[in-house]
Amino acid sequence: MADTLAGYEAVVELTRGGIVECIHFGAVAVVDSAGHLLTSLGDPELVTFPRSSMKPLQALPFVEDGGPEHFGLTEEELSILCASHRGTDAHVRVLRSIHAKVGLQESDLQCGVHWPSDKATASAMHERGEEPTPYRHNCSGKHSGMLAQALLHDYPKETYLSMDNPVQQCILKTVAEMCGMEQEDMPVGIDGCSAPVFAMPLYNFALAMARLADPNGLGDVRAAACKKISHAMMAYPEMVAGPGAFDSVLMTVMQGKAVVKGGAEGYQMISLMPGACGKGSPGIGVAIKISDGDSNRRGTYTLSVALLKALGFEAEMASDSFRNFNTAVLRNWRGLEIGEIRIARPIEITKTW
Numbered sequence: 329m330a331d332t333l334a335g336y337e338a339v340v341e342l343t344r345g346g347i348v349e350c351i352h353f354g355a356v357a358v359v360d361s362a363g364h365l366l367t368s369l370g371d372p373e374l375v376t377f378p379r380s381s382m383k384p385l386q387a388l389p390f391v392e393d394g395g396p397e398h399f400g401l402t403e404e405e406l407s408i409l410c411a412s413h414r415g416t417d418a419h420v421r422v423l424r425s426i427h428a429k430v431g432l433q434e435s436d437l438q439c440g441v442h443w444p445s446d447k448a449t450a451s452a453m454h455e456r457g458e459e460p461t462p463y464r465h466n467c468s469g470k471h472s473g474m475l476a477q478a479l480l481h482d483y484p485k486e487t488y489l490s491m492d493n494p495v496q497q498c499i500l501k502t503v504a505e506m507c508g509m510e511q512e513d514m515p516v517g518i519d520g521c522s523a524p525v526f527a528m529p530l531y532n533f534a535l536a537m538a539r540l541a542d543p544n545g546l547g548d549v550r551a552a553a554c555k556k557i558s559h560a561m562m563a564y565p566e567m568v569a570g571p572g573a574f575d576s577v578l579m580t581v582m583q584g585k586a587v588v589k590g591g592a593e594g595y596q597m598i599s600l601m602p603g604a605c606g607k608g609s610p611g612i613g614v615a616i617k618i619s620d621g622d623s624n625r626r627g628t629y630t631l632s633v634a635l636l637k638a639l640g641f642e643a644e645m646a647s648d649s650f651r652n653f654n655t656a657v658l659r660n661w662r663g664l665e666i667g668e669i670r671i672a673r674p675i676e677i678t679k680t681w
Contacts, residue, residue, distance in 0.1 A: 333353045333619060334619075335355055335370055335371040335374040336353035336354055336355050336370045336371075336374070336617075336619040337353060337354070337355070337369055337370045337672075338351045338352075338353055338672040338673075339352055339353065339354035339356070339369055339370070339618075339627065339631055339671065339672050340352040340354070340618075340626070340627040340630045340631055340669065340670070340671060340672060341669070341670055341671075341672050342626075342658065342667060342668070342669050343658075343667040343668050343669075343670070344658075344666055344667040345666075345667070349667070351672070352618055352619075352620060352622060352626075352627030352631075353370075353618070353619040353620065354369060354370060354594070354616060354617060354618045354619060354627060354631060355368075355369060355370030355371055355372070355374045355376075355530055355616075355617050355619075356368055356369040356370065356372075356530065356614070356615065356616050356617075356631065356635065357372035357529075357530035357531045357533075357534040357613075357614075357615045358534060358612060358613070358614050358615075358635065358639075358677065359531060359534035359535045359537075359538050359612070359613050359615075360538050360542075360610040360611065360612050360613075360680055361535075361538040361539055361541070361542035361543075361544075361602075361610045361611040361612070361613075362610060362680070363508070363535055364678075364680050365531060365678075366612065366677050366678050366679070366680065367635075367638075367675060367676060367677050367678060368530075368531075369675070371530075372529065372530050372531040372534075373529045373530070373531055374529060374530050374617065375515070375527050375528060375529050376527060376530065376595070376617050377517055377519075377525050377526070377527045377591075377593075377595070378525070378526075378528070378533050378591050378595050378597065378615070379519060379520075379525060379591030379592040379593060379595050380412045380466075380467070380470075380519075380589065380590065380591040380592060380595075381533070381589045381590060381591035381595050381596065381597040381615075382503065382525060382526070382533075382591070383409075383410045383411065383412070383470050383589060384410045384540060384557050384558075384561065384587065384589060384599075385499075385502065385503045385506055385536060385540070386410075386470060386473070386474070386499050386503070386523075387406070387409045387410050387470070387473050387557060388499075388502050388506070388550075388553055388554070388557065389477060389498040389499055389501075389502045390409070390473050390474075390476060390477040390480070391406070391553040391556055391557055392502075392549050392550060392553040393477070393480060393481070395473075395476055395477060395480050396556070398480060399426075399429045399430050399476060399480075400429055401426060401429060403559065403560040403563050403564060404422055404560075404563075404564045404567055405422055405425060405426050405429075406556065406557065406560040407560040407561050407563070407564035407565075407567035407568055408422050408423065408426070408469035408472075408564075408567040408568075409426075409469050409470060409472060409473035409476075410469070410470070410473075410557060410560070410561055410568060410589065411466075411469040411470070411567055411568045411569065412466045412467065412568070412569060412575075412589075412590065412591075413466055413468075413469060413567065413568070413569060413570055414444055414445045414446035414449070414466065414569060414570030414571070414573060415443070415444025415445060415446055415449055415450075415460070415463075415464035415465070415466065415570075416444065416446045416448075416449045416570055416571070417449065418566070419463075419464075419469075419567065419570070420463045420464065422469075422567060423463050423468055423469065423472060424463070426469075426472050426476070427472065430472070430475070430476045430479060431479060432472065432475055432476070432479070434461060434462055434463055435462075436475055436485060437462040437463075437465070437468055437471050437472070437475070438471065438488070438489055438522055439462055439465045439467045439468050439470075439471045439521040439522065439523075440462070440465055440521060440522065441460050441461060441462055441464070441465060442460060442464070442465055442466075443460050443464065444460065444464045445466060445570075446570050446571065449464075465521065466521075467519075467520075467521035467523070469567075470521070470523065471488075471521065471523065474488050474489070474495050474496075474499075474523070475488055477495050477498070478493070478495050481494065483495055489522055489523050489524065491516060491524055496524050499524075500514070500516075500524075500526060503526055503528075503536070504526075506535075506536035506539055506540070507528050507532040507533060507535060507536045508532055508535055508536075509528055509532055513528075514526040514527060514528050515527040519592075520592060530615040530617060531615075533597065533613070533615045534597075534613035534614060534615040535613060536613065537587075537597050537598070537599040537613030537614065537615065538599065538600075538610070538611045538612050538613035539554070539611065539613070540554050540557070540558060540587065540599050540611070540613070541554075541558060541587065541599040541600055541601050541602065541611030541612070541613070542601070542602045542610055542611020543555065543611075557587075558587050558599070558601070561579065561587050561589075562579055562582075562584050562586070562587060565577075565579035565580050565588075568588075568589065569590075572652075574588070574590060574625065574628075574629060574632075574653055575588045575589055575590055577649060577650060577652075577653065578598075578632075578650070578653070580649065581644050581647050581649055581650045582604075582641070582644055583644075584601070585600060585601050585604035585641075586598055586599060586600050586601065586604065587599040587601075590625075590628070592621075593617075593618075593621040593622075594616075594617055594618030594619065594620065594621045594622035594625075594627065594628055595615075595616065595617050595618075596614075596615075596616040596628045596631075596632055597613070597614060597615055597616070598613075598614040598616075598632065598635070598636070599611070599612075599613055599614075600612040600613075600614070600639070605639050605640050605679075605681070606640060606681065607681075608681040609679075609681045610680065610681060612639070614632075614635055616628060616631055616632065616635075618631070626669060629653045629654075630669050630670070630671065631671065632653075633645050633653060633654050634671045634675055635675060638675040638676065638677050639677055655669070656668050656669060656670060657669075
């Protein structure tokens with residue numbers, strides 16, 4: 329069986345009866361804030377869309393411009409601007425508070441509508457006959473931030489998703505600067521929520537995530553904004569995703585050492601704070617892409633755990649609260665052990681500290 333695929337390589341294997349039954353192909357770049365490539369799987373120059381992993385960067389211009397202070401937003405509210413939330417009542421409460429402070433209506437959101445991904449919330453809504461609205465959409469926080477940016481500068485809010493709107497032009501400029509790229513070299517696509525999303529090599533996105541964690545040298549205003557976003561996401565991890573969700577649980581387990589944000593179609597970013605990997609360690613960015621989209625995220629979780637173990641976080645990965653995401657044993661519906669899920673090859677990190 330081939331072990332490479334157009335920029336990807338075999339990264340995660342599933343076995344049954346001692347035979348490899350399934351292979352997830354993926355690509356990874358791990359980069360420090362100085363731009364050193366610490367390790368890679370597949371092609372670190374693979375160009376792909378970070379999807380929702382890009383949300384912290386999309387919120388960055390609003391924070392740089394003093395938006396949270398202008399509207400009196402809390403850290404909890406800033407956190408949900410960077411979120412792919414699960415649509416719980418707690419998430420809706422925070423969104424309503426943001427809209428009240430900014431002067432927005434739910435009808436201003438152009439993200440669309442879907443049922444909450446939080447099963448308990450969706451079940452409770454069905455029982456009381458409640459239909460979902462845009463507040464329940466997992467991207468409604470990001471859209472609220474874009475709308476707030478439009479109102480902050482008196483840009484037209486009706487076209488806040490258009491690439492001709494200054495909101496999106498400012499986001500493109502900021503993302504390009506954080507990634508160390510030219511704007512014209514970043515293909516533009518449309519995300520599932522109808523907002524623009526930009527493509528870049530895994531290396532460049534990992535660099536941006538390392539800079540998010542370790543923004544020294546980016547200028548006082550940008551550095552302060554990066555630190556505000558990182559701190560808010562780590563302080564309120566359940567706003568970023570929700571109860572039991574990988575991003576929220578991992579940030580809780582890492583205890584102020586990591587910002588975590590997943591994206592659709594098998595994308596995952598992890599941003600490690602300076603000193604998290606040991607004395608003198610720089611900010612480190614991890615960008616992961618699973619080629620098949622990894623609909624149940626088993627490849628993404630397995631690879632994330634392996635990378636974090638290689639970076640020295642064995643104890644965090646072994647914690648009881650994280651056990652649902654750190655399993656090597658595959659079981660059937662009766663609980664019988666039928667195989668394992670494992671990394672296709674060992675991961676080695678080149679340390680620069």
